[in-house]
Amino acid sequence: xxxxxxxxxxxxxxxxxxxxxxxxxxxxxxxxxxxxxxxxxxxxxxxxxxxxxxxxxxxxxxxxxxxxxxxxxxxxxxxxxxxxxxxxxxxxxxxxxxxxxxxxxxxxxxxxxxxxxxxxxxxxxxxxxxxxxxxxxxxxxxxxxxxxxxxxxxxxxxxxxxxxxxxxxxxxxxxxxxxxxxxxxxxxxxxxxxxxxxxxxxxxxxxxxxxxxxxxxxxxxxxxxxxxxxxxxxxxxxxxxxxxxxxxxxxxxxxxxxxxxxxxxx
Amino acid sequence: xxxxxxxxxxxxxxxxxxxxxxxxxxxxxxxxxxxxxxxxxxxxxxxxxxxxxxxxxxxxxxxxxxxxxxxxxxxxxxxxxxxxxxxxxxxxxxxxxxxxxxxxxxxxxxxxxxxxxxxxxxxxxxxxxxxxxxxxxxxxxxxxxxxxxxxxxxxxxxxxxxxxxxxxxxxxxxxxxxxxxxxxxxxxxxxxxxxxxxxxxxxxxxxxxxxxxxxxxxxxxxxxxxxxxxxxxxxxxxxxxxxxxxxxxxxxxxxxxxxxxxxxxxxxx
Numbered sequence: 001x002x003x004x005x006x007x008x009x010x011x012x013x014x015x016x017x018x019x020x021x022x023x024x025x026x027x028x029x030x031x032x033x034x035x036x037x038x039x040x041x042x043x044x045x046x047x048x049x050x051x052x053x054x055x056x057x058x059x060x061x062x063x064x065x066x067x068x069x070x071x072x073x074x075x076x077x078x079x080x081x082x083x084x085x086x087x088x089x090x091x092x093x094x095x096x097x098x099x100x101x102x103x104x105x106x107x108x109x110x111x112x113x114x115x116x117x118x119x120x121x122x123x124x125x126x127x128x129x130x131x132x133x134x135x136x137x138x139x140x141x142x143x144x145x146x147x148x149x150x151x152x153x154x155x156x157x158x159x160x161x162x163x164x165x166x167x168x169x170x171x172x173x174x175x176x177x178x179x180x181x182x183x184x185x186x187x188x189x190x191x192x193x194x195x196x197x198x199x200x201x202x203x204x205x206x207x208x209x210x211x212x213x214x215x216x217x218x219x220x221x222x223x224x225x226x227x228x229x230x231x232x233x234x235x236x237x238x239x240x241x242x243x244x245x246x247x248x249x250x251x252x253x254x255x256x257x258x259x260x261x262x263x264x265x266x
Numbered sequence: 267x268x269x270x271x272x273x274x275x276x277x278x279x280x281x282x283x284x285x286x287x288x289x290x291x292x293x294x295x296x297x298x299x300x301x302x303x304x305x306x307x308x309x310x311x312x313x314x315x316x317x318x319x320x321x322x323x324x325x326x327x328x329x330x331x332x333x334x335x336x337x338x339x340x341x342x343x344x345x346x347x348x349x350x351x352x353x354x355x356x357x358x359x360x361x362x363x364x365x366x367x368x369x370x371x372x373x374x375x376x377x378x379x380x381x382x383x384x385x386x387x388x389x390x391x392x393x394x395x396x397x398x399x400x401x402x403x404x405x406x407x408x409x410x411x412x413x414x415x416x417x418x419x420x421x422x423x424x425x426x427x428x429x430x431x432x433x434x435x436x437x438x439x440x441x442x443x444x445x446x447x448x449x450x451x452x453x454x455x456x457x458x459x460x461x462x463x464x465x466x467x468x469x470x471x472x473x474x475x476x477x478x479x480x481x482x483x484x485x486x487x488x489x490x491x492x493x494x495x496x497x498x499x500x501x502x503x504x505x506x507x508x509x510x511x512x513x514x515x516x517x518x519x520x521x522x523x524x525x526x527x528x529x530x531x532x533x534x535x
Contacts, residue, residue: 135358
């Protein structure tokens, strides 16, 4: 009975958490119109641009290095097997499909979660424990519009761009491997890529990146808002934001991949 | 007689089965400085958080300018909050913004004033609290007293009718605290604001208050002018005024717990 109770309690807590994320997302999306340039409130778009730089530009070197390494690793692992069958040219197919459908969005989400998700949580958590969020509310300034909405807008615009960059770096790494191992030129490798991937693969990766961005921002901000206590609680929130968002990203990825597998059978 | 600016009626707050506030009723008249006194943990800050609408009570009402802030529309609540400035105990200045940006924030967010006008108004508010030369500093570069003043400048940015202070003198030396008392009195003279000051500093309370309300264990003991409060014979007020400490470890529960920790028999007795 105790096991059943604790399992039930866990499910209820989990559903409550996801429900909270949904409510927060809806509030932030409603407030996002006031972040847009010209139409929105003054200063909001500038805040969103600052967030774009923090989420996107600052993360690009790390994403580039991780994508190049992953692309190279994938190409070498697959190449080691395919070489035995004289089918080395299929390495580029694997790398291209792997990155556009899966790895580009996933690597980007992991980097953004580790850098920006934890930063959002720490920032909002600190604002909670120093009463800055209370101060906003007493000044009749909506914390969702002031703090969250620029982050959502920035992440939704920048994470798909980072995903495209990750795809490019990963595929270039695969092409590098092809040149080193079989003297296959870049142009030839890119031909293999063009033959292997379809538009729907790229769109699937971009759709995933939008969902992952939403998860990372939502969890980061939610963990920040749930911070109570002192500085140690801020640290715990940041850790929790990374762990939970990574878990939810992988869960969402499994869901989308299953849907893709069922829908795209040809 | 004018209607109270703030009217608290039967305010009851329960946290985890414990009554933190128990049916507190208090009216604050327009233009007066009401000081809410009480020891640590008596419910002062909880009452303040309910008055400024950060939390909803289990029972009772809080009316500001005649409007029940827990049952009004979002638009009405926004109007009330615009008419209310709050200086928090920990100042709640935004650490990522300069002093000037902190003070100009309500003006930028809640008005349509042009940027040059906002610049001028921000400088005026900072000058009013004696921080005209500190506008470009970051909160981390300010002393404790300067931070409190900056928080007051932000609280008065929109010329509110009501100004609320949470422990304004906490953590300040007596000279800086006295300077802050002067600032509160100056603001009252200059802007005719209604003020609620939550504190446990007696010297500060007697200096600035028009009336003093005292909370004890979540209940309101008295609301009186300074003279009546000072002359009160109520043992709870006398203990506070005469600085008599609570007896430590003499309660039955404490003695029982001590026996339990020492492994003595009859611990529950």
